[in-house]
Amino acid sequence: MKHFDEIATREPLAFARLVPALRAAFAAEAHVPPRHVHNVEMAGGDKGTVLIMPAWSDAGFLGIKTINVFPGNNARGLPGLHAIYVLYDARTGVPLAMMDGNELTARRTAAASALGASFLARTDARRLLVLGTGRIARLLPAAHASVRPIDEVRVWNHRPEGAEALAAQWRAEGFNAQATTDLEAAVRRADIVSCATLATTPLVRGEWLAPGSHLDLIGSFTPGMREADARCFEGARTFIDTAEALQKAGELLDAIAAGTLRADAVQGTLAALCRGERSGRTGSEERTVFKAVGSALEDLTAATLVWQHAGSPSP
Known part of the structure; x- marks a missing residue:
């Protein structure tokens, strides 16, 4: 072996x-x-x-x-x-x-995040906000830059010193990257908001998300974990990586319970997008959400x- x-x-x-x-x-x-x-x-x-x-x-x-x-x-x-x-x-x-x-795990998760964005983020999306500083979060600028013209990266973390260190690492890799402590302002500015944390209470609020933005939720994978509140799904076209997400993702379960998302209103899975069975983004002002729990x-x-x-x- x-x-x-x-x-x-x-x-x-x-x-x-x-x-x-x-x-x-x-x-x-x-x-x-x-x-x-x-x-x-x-x-x-x-x-x-x-x-x-x-x-x-x-x-x-x-x-x-x-x-x-x-x-x-x-x-x-x-x-x-x-x-x-x-x-x-x-x-x-x-x-x-x-x-x-x-x-x-880190590389396939970041790649799946970028694959989702290749269908759901605006073709001119260039401002990426990353929440988290772990192994997966570190790879997100490179992953998304492989599918979208990313030229501005911001990073937020509950420990600001971690965000500062990661931003410095990305600058050394050639990215225009800065750390931020104002999460609301950073979310409002971003074209793509990508969350790669193990949060158990919501970090991103729906009222912060700009028209035309794409919310990428790839960190949480159990019913007790959540990175975004229920309002993030209100008025957005939501896609999931696999059908398993509807049983495992705390954000989806919260939104369904709150009535901001119906299970039968989820637009489709990555497989449906990749096979051309479902269309991705349909307009520049449309808000999209991609929720992934990971697939073997x-x-x-x-x-x-x-x-x-x-x-x-x-x-």
């Missing part, structure tokens, strides 16, 4: 390659069972979530990701997310490779790219 560390996993997953690969994968057929979710509670009060995400394709690959999410790690100076990915031969079950699940199909697609990039034979 081959082993791909963080660098080896990252190298084949440039967004110019990964975003189109995800589009093709969502347009095709694959087998993606519902994820297994387990809550971990320790006697000392520490809490976490374990996700087990399998998927397999007719191309002959089977993958299983195990991901541990422990929000309290931030206080320890540790990442809140740890993951490993194992790729198998789907015809025999033979293990082929173990990959860095953290890198795989994205992991399998990224892992397959890593495997193929190494010159490994297909199963």
Whole structure:
């Protein structure tokens, strides 16, 4: 069995390659069972979530990701997310490779965010606001710049020093980036608002969102997590990555309960967009929302790219 560390996993997953690969994968057929979710509670009060995400394709690959999410790690100076990915031969079950699940998760999540924006953000969207400073948030300017003419990036975080450090990193990478402490003003100015946090109380309010803006919610993935309030969905065309989001996303559940969104009014999934079954943005003044909880199909697609990039034979 081959082993791909963080660098080896990252190298084949440039967004110019990964975003189109995800589009093709969502347009095709694959087998993606519902994820297994387990809550971990320790006697000392520490809490976490374990996700087990399998998927397999007719191309002959089977993958299983195990991901541990422990929000309290931030206080320890540790990442809140740890993951490993194992790729198998789907015809025999033979293990082929173990990959860095953290890198795989971050890059495929940012790529899915950009894929959603490629359908839903205005074609001239150039001002990106990022909420969060974690591994996924750091990748969002590069991901969105692969599909939209991003020339201004702002970042907000509940710890301002973290936002300042990330803005400096992005400037070193060539982005026109600044940190902000005025979240309302930054949201009102942005063409794309992308949230990549583990928030449990809403950060973005619907009345702040400008006409024609695109709200991208990719951080929360359980009913107890939410990055936006119910009014964000009022009057907006809402899309989801998979049907599972309607059971797992706290923002959607809140909006449905508040009456600002009906489940049957959700416009469609990424697969429907990629297959051309649903249209994306229909006007420059339209507000759009994309809510993602993540899909094992994205992991399998990224892992397959890593495997193929190494010159490994297909199963």
